[in-house]
Amino acid sequence: MPHETRSASLLTSFADVPDPRTRACLYPWDELMFTALCGVCSGADDWVGVVEWATMKLDWLRQYLAFDNGVASHDTFSRVFSLLDAQRFEACFAGWTKALCPNLAQQLIPIDGKSVRGSHNGQSRMAHLVSAWHTKQGLVLAQVKTAAKSNEITAIPELLDALDVQGAIITIDAMGCQRTVVEKIIARQADYIIGVKDNQPLLAQAIERLFDANDANPSATPLEQHTSVDKGHGRVESRACTVASDLQSLAEHGLPWAGLRSVVRVHSTREVVNGKGKGESSVEWRYYISSLALSADAFNTAIRAHWGIENSCHWVLDMTFREDDCRIRVGDGAQNFAILRRIALNLIKQERSGKSSVSIKRQRAGWSTAYLEKLLGLIAH
Numbered sequence: 548m549p550h551e552t553r554s555a556s557l558l559t560s561f562a563d564v565p566d567p568r569t570r571a572c573l574y575p576w577d578e579l580m581f582t583a584l585c586g587v588c589s590g591a592d593d594w595v596g597v598v599e600w601a602t603m604k605l606d607w608l609r610q611y612l613a614f615d616n617g618v619a620s621h622d623t624f625s626r627v628f629s630l631l632d633a634q635r636f637e638a639c640f641a642g643w644t645k646a647l648c649p650n651l652a653q654q655l656i657p658i659d660g661k662s663v664r665g666s667h668n669g670q671s672r673m674a675h676l677v678s679a680w681h682t683k684q685g686l687v688l689a690q691v692k693t694a695a696k697s698n699e700i701t702a703i704p705e706l707l708d709a710l711d712v713q714g715a716i717i718t719i720d721a722m723g724c725q726r727t728v729v730e731k732i733i734a735r736q737a738d739y740i741i742g743v744k745d746n747q748p749l750l751a752q753a754i755e756r757l758f759d760a761n762d763a764n765p766s767a768t769p770l771e772q773h774t775s776v777d778k779g780h781g782r783v784e785s786r787a788c789t790v791a792s793d794l795q796s797l798a799e800h801g802l803p804w805a806g807l808r809s810v811v812r813v814h815s816t817r818e819v820v821n822g823k824g825k826g827e828s829s830v831e832w833r834y835y836i837s838s839l840a841l842s843a844d845a846f847n848t849a850i851r852a853h854w855g856i857e858n859s860c861h862w863v864l865d866m867t868f869r870e871d872d873c874r875i876r877v878g879d880g881a882q883n884f885a886i887l888r889r890i891a892l893n894l895i896k897q898e899r900s901g902k903s904s905v906s907i908k909r910q911r912a913g914w915s916t917a918y919l920e921k922l923l924g925l926i927a928h
Contacts, residue, residue: 560643567630574619578612579627582619588891588922589913592869593884594621594628600913607916629878633692633886640886641689641709644893648681648688652714655682655849656737657856658706659720660699661864663881664871674881677702678889679710680856685896687860687889692882699723704731712737716839718853721746724836726804733806733838740811740849743834753800754810754834757791773843775851781821787814788847792840806838811846864888867906894922 566576585608586597601608601618608614648654660677677699679688689709693702699722707717713736719728721744732739743751761767774787789812797810813833820826835850864870868888875881895908898921903911912919 560646561636561639563639564632564635567627567632573616574623575612576627578608578614579619579624581612582608583624583628583887584890585919585923587868587884587887588894588909589919590909593873593875594624597621597624604916625875625877625880628883629875629880631879631883633879633882636883636886637690637692638709640890643890644681644686644688645711647686647893647897648684651681651688651710651712654715655718655852656680656688656710656712656715657682657718657853658703658723659853659856659861660693660702660722661861661870663873663885674885675699676882676885677706678856678860679706680860682852682855685855685859686893690886690889700725700728703728707731707735707737716740716849718849720853724750729807729836729838730805738838739806740835740837740839740846740853743836749800750797750802750804750836751834753797753802754812754836755832757794757796757810758789758812760796761791771843773847775847782817782819784815784817786847786851788812788843788850789814790841790843790846804836807836808840809837809846811835811837811843811850813847813850860892863892863905867904867909868892898922 561580564580568576582601583597585604586600589600589604591597591600598618598621605614605618608618657680658677659680660675663674663676675693675698676690677693678690680686681688689706691702691706691709693699703719703723704727712732715737716739717732717737718740719742721742724741724743724747729739729741743754745751758770761770770789770791772787772789774785776783776785778784790809791811792809794807794810797807811834813835815831815833816828817831818826818828833850835846837846839846841849868891870885870888873881873884875884891909892905895905895912898908900921908918908922912922
């Protein structure tokens with residue numbers, strides 16, 4: 548693909564994000580955006596790193612854009628991205644990922660929040676971002692920052708509005724167990740599997756009593772159950788998933804939840820064996836509500852898959868992109884740099900020519916402009 552076509556497609560995806568500066572400047576917005584994306588893909592974790600990388604690759608950058616005045620300073624990048632309209636940037640990001648994953652029907656979409664720990668300055672709280680994850684493709688679909696005096700409960704409906712989730716299966720931990728969230732999911736014609744804890748005490752107690760009553764009644768019809776066992780890295784974990792679809796006892800307690808068809812219990816045990824053959828064990832009971840009528844096996848798989856957003860997204864952002872260590876704090880800078888990280892993560896995840904880790908692929912992009920061009924070409928698709 549010609550350089551001009553590829554670079555134009557890259558920048559067009561985010562063309563609706565306006566330059567926050569109101570006067571003519573030495574460093575055009577498209578150059579700043581292009582440099583920022585390339586730098587983060589290539590291993591830069593802050594604006595100093597972006598500028599150092601760009602200075603070394605200036606001749607290559609000029610194959611795409613003019614860069615008549617060279618590379619802007621890190622202060623310029625910091626100032627511009629702190630003023631950038633973060634909501635518009637997030638909307639463009641969601642639009643780009645929609646082109647990568649146009650149909651979410653029947654797909655597992657976990658939603659979870661993550662704080663950028665280095666973004667607080669002692670006077671304002673750290674940025675907290677709620678993201679949607681595509682389990683099968685391994686991509687971040689959208690991101691929304693929680694309001695200054697709010698939490699994930701209000702951010703989740705905003706995130707759902709940014710996506711076409713019709714037919715999708717939304718999984719959320721207990722923070723999202725709210726009637727407003729469930730009603731939003733059903734209104735968007737999607738399904739849900741949501742954890743239940745003591746933030747909904749009446750619901751949690753009613754579900755626990757339902758399963759306990761069945762366990763204690765020998766004449767009761769056994770509920771469907773599926774057990775899975777995983778071994779590896781010195782630990783053995785088993786998960787017994789039980790499903791109940793007769794919810795009359797919940798109705799008697801006046802607990803109407805939109806679309807509710809099943810409740811689920813997962814009894815998990817974990818044993819860790821050390822080098823001396825001795826181990827530690829832990830037991831946990833978890834409960835869920837769902838608008839689906841699935842088998843216990845299918846629920847077990849879906850509930851376990853929810854944690855992919857923690858292991859394959861949040862952990863990678865912290866360990867590979869050093870998100871929690873980043874000290875970008877001014878304005879919307881932390882939120883906007885977080886979007887750049889997620890764009891880079893998606894590009895790297897889409898590049899499947901080898902089995903290298905995300906960390907190695909970032910290093911490869913920094914070493915080889917040919918490989919970086921390969922990553923950037925995926926945006927054009």
